[in-house]
Amino acid sequence: MRLKDEKKWGVYAKLLLGIVLCTVLTITISSTILFIYFNRITLKEDYQSDLRDLTQTSREVNHMTDTAQSLTFQLYRNHTIMKLMFYPEPSIYDSIAAMNELSNYLNSMPYIESIYVYNPKSEYVYIAADSGQNGLLTKQELSDKGVLDLIEHYRDYKPFTPIPRTYNSNNESDAKNVYTYLGYDAIGSGNTVNSAIIVNISVSWINKEIADGDQKPGRSYIMDNRGLLLSGEDLSPAAFTAEGTAKLRTIAGSGLEGYSLSQIDGRKYLVSYTKPDGLDWRYLRVTPYERVTENIRQIRTTTILITLAILAAGILAAWVLSRKLYAPYGLIASRMQTLEAANRNNVYTLRQHLLRGLVLGNEPLNPKSLRARLSQMNITFDFQKPYRLVLLRIDRFRQLSTLRGADLKAYRYAMMNIGSELGMQYYHVESVEIEGDAILFVFGDTGKLDMEDEAELVVLLQQIQQAIAEHLHIGISVAYSALEHQVLHLKALYHQVDTASGHRFFHGLGTIIRAQECILPDSKAYVFPVDKEKRMTDALMAGKTEEAKLCMKAIMEGTLAFPIGAAQAAIARLAITLNNVLYTFHRNKLIDPEAVPVLITSAVDELETMEEVGGAFLAAIDQLHGLIVEKRSMKQEDLIRRINDIVDVSYGDPNLSLNAIAQELDLSPSHLGRIYKQMTLETLVDVINRTRVGKAAELLNRTQEPVAEIAGKTGFTNTSYFYRMFKKYYGLTPSDYRKKSS
Structure with a gap:
């Protein structure tokens, strides 16, 4: 009922869910488009920001180049300083005056790190610097050996083009990063200069725009006119492999400004670059792609969460609205289903009542009226043709009732369906629900099999047993009757198969029993062997456990030739006998009064096979013997303890x-x-x-x-x-x- 209701009001749920899913799909697609669009905008904004910083740095470098060139010209026109450049040995007064001039220039321009005046005819290099070496220094005393190399190879450098380099002043451990501007006079001198002025400008001053950009992700680089790729912050070599550095040169070597998304050394970067400036320098900024798109990814995550929230809210709304929309229709449908189920159950109940009455002999057996009643209940079974009864008994029925009592009716109905579906392949089948642990099938002739062929019937019954065990995990025992042709003999036939099914006690669980083989004398003819009972009691009293077990087995085996009632009576008598022996031992103080158990209780009702009953009785005899041995052992241990106490004292x-x-x-x-x-x-x-x-x-x-x-x-x-x-x-x-x- 509930599943059918859910299918009906599920129409509304599908409609609303469709709307919600379309909404979510629309949001997802639009969010994806916006994500791609915003990603491009972010890349372009980052590129434009990088380009502004790099262009400003380019302007600063060019401005400083002009300043250094102007300063060099001024120094060359300064008569005091000219004496240092052209006199091999200027007077001490001229040297002091020239150094003061250099210091004045240095102090008026804070971005200048140091100024060198070089005269190849003099043994000194004149240095004006804020820190490190300062004054007149011989070439051997000079820490900045790199400047001598620049002067020696001056033809390798374009005049007044900044030369990025790093040098140590006064042998200090901290390096100075500078742009060096080389101004020289080499007219008519061959391969050597007549004089030179070297101006070193601090990298941090020129590249302050790059330094301010350090707060942004990524790192700036300079590619000079010689193709060297250096860090814009500290003039260190680019932190890439040779392959990565070559790729950066290729990206920035187009002669235009722009940006590129490139895979460098296994990582994706945004590379922004400028076009060559007046010095033929290019400026690059390399930023990890994930850092650039970090905010965009957060937007994407937020969008996904919003979409999921809309989906969850839509599902909830669909469920609530579907129930409300379904309420009027559901009330009508529920009433119709109730009427249909009642009618169906009523017909099923009437069919079962009629068949059960026939089997148990509670219905009149007038052939004409019976045929009409069977037709009215849509029962087409023909009792005038050969038929036989098959009775299924559920093994461990008491345990099944305890564990699955609420579903027991469903299990019985499932077993009836399994037996009917398998049996209909060969027979005309009617199933009858019997009270307790039994289900009855009536197998009629359809002409597909020879009804007298019991081998085919046994194979079918084994298939039914296996199917019930696989699908329901329930074991069954089966008894089948002989063939019959008259409905008048139906009651007697059921009594025969019911009696035969009780012999599961002797044959064991899961057996298939042929009812004709279980025709036994009346259980009243059974006489309980009192002499064996007395021998068993005497053996128990004497502690002869094995002899008592043999007597018990002989009594049980003596019931095999009689109906189950004889075995039940013998079991009850043996249980009483064992309990009597137990309490006799208790009265005689042969066992501990606080450990008196009940050895056998309700054995006939709880145990379904003779093997189980015999095991219970054997366990009871062993338990009784164990109590006696335990009591005897405790007495002997107490005696030993008393003897040892006497020895210790006396x-x-x-x-x-x-x-x-x-x-x-x-x-x-x-x-x-x-x-x-x-x-x-x-x-x-x-x-x-x-x-x-x-x-x-x-x-x-x-x-x-x-x-x-x-x-x-x-x-x-x-x-x-x-x-x-x-x-x-x-x-x-x-x-x-x-x-x-x-």
Whole structure:
């Protein structure tokens, strides 16, 4: 009913879900388009921002180039400084005046790191610097050896083109990153310069726009007119492999400005680059692609979450609205389904009632009226043709009822369907629901099989057993009747197959029983073997467990030739006998009063096979024997404990012996000695002697009493016997033992 309701109001749910899914699909597609569009906008904005920074840096470099060129011209026209450039040995006053001029220029231009004046005819290099080496330095004292290399290879550099380089001033560990501008006079000089002025401008000053851009992801690079790719921040080589560096040169070598998404060294980057400036320099900024699109990815994640929320809300709304829209229609449909189910159940109930009445003999068997009633119930079974009854009994029915009591009717109905579907391949089948653990099938002749061929029938019954076990995990036992042609014999035939199914007790669970083979005398003819019962009781009382088991088995096997009622009576009688023996032992205090169990309870109702009943009785006999042995063992352990206590207390008594202890405990000496030997594997005499010798050893250790007195205190009346026993247990005489201990 509930599933059908869900299918009906599911129409509304599908309609609303379709709308919701279309909405979600629209949002997803539009979000994807917007994501791609915003991604492009982000890339373009990042490129334009990078381009502004890089272009500004290019302007700064070109401006500084003009400034350095102007400064160099001024220095060359300064008469005081010219003396340093052209006089091999200017006077000290001229040198001081020139250095002051250089310092003035240096102080007026904070972006200048240092100024060098070079005269190849002089042994000195004149340096004006904010830090590091300053003043007149010989070429050997000069830390910046790179500037000498620049002057020597001046033809390799374009005049007044900045040369990015790093040098150490005054041998300091911190490197200075500068743009070096080389101004020189080489007119008519051949391969050497007549004079040179070197202006070093700080990289951080020129590239302050790049430095400000450090807050953004990525890193800036410079590709100079020689094709070198250097970091814009510290003039270090590009942190890429040779292949990656070559790819960057290719990207920026087009002569135009722009940006590119490229895979460099296995990682995707946004590369923004400028066109060559007046110095033929290009500026690049390399930014990891995931950093550029980080915000866009957050937008995408937010969009996905919103889409999922809309989908969840739409599903919930579809469910709620579907229920509300379905309510009026559902009420009508529910009433119609109720009427249909009632009518269907009523017809099924009437069919089952009629068939059950025929089987149990509660319906009149007038052939004409019966045929009309069968036709009215749409039962086409012809009882005038050969038919037979098949009775299924559920194994472990009590356990199944306990575990699955609420679904038991459904299980029975499923078994009826399985048996009918398999049986209809060969027979005309009608199923009858019998109370309790039984289901009855009537197999009629259809002409497909020979009804007298029981081998085919047994194969079919095995298939039914297997199908029920596979699908329902339930075991069944089957009994089938002989062939019959008259409806008048239906009741007798059912009694026959019902009686035969009870022989599952003897054959075991899951068996297929032929009813004709179970025609037995009446159970009233069975006589319980009282003599075997008495022998079993005597054996139990005498502790002869195996003999008692044999008597019990003989009594059970004696019921095999009789109906199940005889076995049930014998089981009940045996249960009473075992419980009587148990309580006899209890009265005679042969078992612990606090551990008296109930050995056999409701065996006939709970156990379904003779094997199970026999196992229960054997376990009860073993349990009874175990209680007796346990009680006996506890008594013997208590006796041993009392004997050891007497020895520990009275070891100094010379009269302490097996006979004295037996007399104190009111037992015979032989019985006492045998029990003690069985329980401890030692004789009582050995235990007494060992205890006395142990006590004597303690006295020898902690006292200076004579050996003879110690022997008397520990129960030895004969000193030589004491010496012999002491040496037996300790391997030394008492005197030697005392010396060794001291």
